[in-house]
Amino acid sequence: EPEVTQTPSHQVTQMGQEVILRCVPISNHLYFYWYRQILGQKVEFLVSFYNNEISEKSEIFDDQFSVERPDGSNFTLKIRSTKLEDSAMYFCASSSLTGGGTEAFFGQGTRLTVV
């Protein structure tokens, strides 16, 4: 069964460093998303991406964040200068369509720890 894969599963970084989280969406999907979940809190939408551009972003997704689809298979989230409060699980998701009747599938997440 096709699945969304994320690497690494766990990343530890020093405050102020740049990190890149990687995702391989399901191969025929066209819409890509990043979410995050701070420990003990709910899953929060960060950004949606389609046709090589951001289609929507939340207020969390400030100038420190960027997304890219560098090739035909990867979808990345970059955090330019990490802060302690960026420590969270980051989930990538993809879907074949948007709209009310289409499901999105999530990866298993990357646990980012900023020290």
Place this chain on the structure above:
Amino acid sequence: DAKTTQPPSMDCAEGRAANLPCNHSTISGNEYVYWYRQIHSQGPQYIIHGLKNNETNEMASLIITEDRKSSTLILPHATLRDTAVYYCIVRGSGNTGKLIFGQGTTLQVKP
């Protein structure tokens, strides 16, 4: 997208049906009801979705009331592995595809 209301927690005996309710009284005609679950800190797992008809798949059944203001997710024979947080989410057709997660219902399946 309409808001949803779910009980914060529920218990269910192993082998019995788990019925998880969700209220979405402000749902509009083109909005779908989705259910996801999250086991521990894993990625949210898609379960099922529907518009107005009842739906069933290999994981669960979704019962939507005729007025569409509420729905129930049914896990017919709950197992210990079904212990998770279950999220009911309403999403419209004009949406960019994002899902807005609430606090969900923590289902504890007990032996």
